[in-house]
Amino acid sequence: MVVKINENYLKLKSSYLFVEVARREAEFRKANPDADIIKMGIGDVTKPLVPAVIKAFHAAVDEMADAETFMGYGPEQGYDFLAEEIIENEYKTYGIDLDTSEVFISDGAKSDTANIQDIFGIDNKIAVTDPVYTVYVDTNVMAGRTGEMKDDGMYEGLTYLKCNSENDFVPELPSEPVDIIYLCYPNNPTGTTLTKDQLKVFVDYAKENNALILFDAAYVAFINEDDVPHSIYEIEGAKEVAIEFKSFSKTAGFTGTRCAYTVVPKELMGYDSKGNEVEINPLWNRRQTTKFNGVSYPVQKAAEAVYSDEGKKQIGEIIEYYMENAKIIRKSLTDLGLDVYGGVSSPYIWVKTPNDMDSWAFFDLLLNEANVIGTPGSGFGPSGEGYLRLTAFNTLENTKEAMDRISKLEF
Numbered sequence: 001m002v003v004k005i006n007e008n009y010l011k012l013k014s015s016y017l018f019v020e021v022a023r024r025e026a027e028f029r030k031a032n033p034d035a036d037i038i039k040m041g042i043g044d045v046t047k048p049l050v051p052a053v054i055k056a057f058h059a060a061v062d063e064m065a066d067a068e069t070f071m072g073y074g075p076e077q078g079y080d081f082l083a084e085e086i087i088e089n090e091y092k093t094y095g096i097d098l099d100t101s102e103v104f105i106s107d108g109a110k111s112d113t114a115n116i117q118d119i120f121g122i123d124n125k126i127a128v129t130d131p132v133y134t135v136y137v138d139t140n141v142m143a144g145r146t147g148e149m150k151d152d153g154m155y156e157g158l159t160y161l162k163c164n165s166e167n168d169f170v171p172e173l174p175s176e177p178v179d180i181i182y183l184c185y186p187n188n189p190t191g192t193t194l195t196k197d198q199l200k201v202f203v204d205y206a207k208e209n210n211a212l213i214l215f216d217a218a219y220v221a222f223i224n225e226d227d228v229p230h231s232i233y234e235i236e237g238a239k240e241v242a243i244e245f246k247s248f249s250k251t252a253g254f255t256g257t258r259c260a261y262t263v264v265p266k267e268l269m270g271y272d273s274k275g276n277e278v279e280i281n282p283l284w285n286r287r288q289t290t291k292f293n294g295v296s297y298p299v300q301k302a303a304e305a306v307y308s309d310e311g312k313k314q315i316g317e318i319i320e321y322y323m324e325n326a327k328i329i330r331k332s333l334t335d336l337g338l339d340v341y342g343g344v345s346s347p348y349i350w351v352k353t354p355n356d357m358d359s360w361a362f363f364d365l366l367l368n369e370a371n372v373i374g375t376p377g378s379g380f381g382p383s384g385e386g387y388l389r390l391t392a393f394n395t396l397e398n399t400k401e402a403m404d405r406i407s408k409l410e411f
């Protein structure tokens with residue numbers, strides 16, 4: 001007998017991107033120990049949890065210390081007190097009705113977007129945008145829905161929807177039939193958005209083709225444009241074709257605290273091999289109740305406080321702070337004559353490299369000449385080549401300093 005591994009894991013390309021960024025940073029630091037490096041590559045918040053959240057978090061911890069108020073296992077799907085606030089604030093506000101049984105609270109949108117494919121057949125054809133949040137791709141590779149990665153950087157059997165300056169980062173509908181489409185808007189890594197009309201094209205496609213949209217809306221809190229939807233369910237009929245993922249991570253600084261939620265509407269149907277309709281909601285419920293034991297009570301109480309009047313105000317100020325940085329980055333780079341995308345309804349700014357430099361060459365230039373670290377666009381997929389991602393999750397001072405330094409460069 002031998003232990004047989006899941007060989008699909010061997011198809012995965014090593015997480016070259018952030019490893020290589022770290023390697024080049026370390027090498028630069030060794031040669032330039034006094035250099036003041038500004039990191040604008042991080043996809044993580046930097047501001048602490050707001051006072052309203054901390055207060056609720058502390059109070060819930062104290063409840064855990066008292067036999068009268070102690071909480072053991074909670075519902076795997078999350079507590080109703082949080083689901084109700086989510087529905088009220090994230091959905092009712094936009095004219096969307098949901099039942100608490102359609103909201104599944106979890107420890108992350110990363111894990112949910114990764115785990116959701118568990119409940120779908122192995123022979124579904126998958127489409128992703130290119131560039132992409134790599135979790136969608138890698139989890140389908142692990143499950144065996146792809147072949148090997150080809151020389152062009154794309155996995156065999158996956159459909160890639162190109163997003164670049166030529167199509168203004170609006171993906172075209174798949175040219176071959178697909179069953180499941182992953183969309184993330186506002187987008188990571190490009191920071192670009194889809195308007196309601198542009199998203200409706202995908203909802204209509206899904207309805208016509210019995211396809212499913214997995215909509216990652218982790219960045220809706222950063223939306224500043226009126227025609228950009230805060231939920232895919234703002235599009236008529238989307239409840240019949242879409243699952244939505246949202247998170248407190250970027251919205252409220254919960255990246256290290258862990259709380260997110262996934263909406264699986266009752267109207268959503270899949271099909272068994274005989275062509276019978278099957279409700280998706282009970283499948284996800286079954287998956288979660290079997291493989292997941294819920295988010296801790298104090299964390300859910302902390303998340304509930306995000307929706308208190310104080311919490312909303314305090315969090316709003318932080319988002320504004322980050323978005324002021326985004327504005328500064330956009331303006332500085334645009335003034336330099338660079339082509340700049342995103343950063344209006346997103347903390348990410350996607351910059352076209354000057355003079356057709358490749359992503360890594362521009363990364364090296366910024367590191368060596370300005371001591372600023374970005375993320376090479378090519379790491380997010382073949383269509384990311386020739387771009388670099390900068391993030392607004394830094395201090396105002398560092399953001400300004402980084403832009404001053406970059407503004408002195410000659411391209």
Ligand SMILES: *Cc1c(COP(=O)(O)O)cnc(C)c1O
Nearest residue numbers: 108109110133188218247249260
């Ligand atoms: C940061 C991020 C998330 C959030 O993941 P969590 O696990 O909730 O922290 C989800 N999707 C995308 C595209 C992200 O960039």
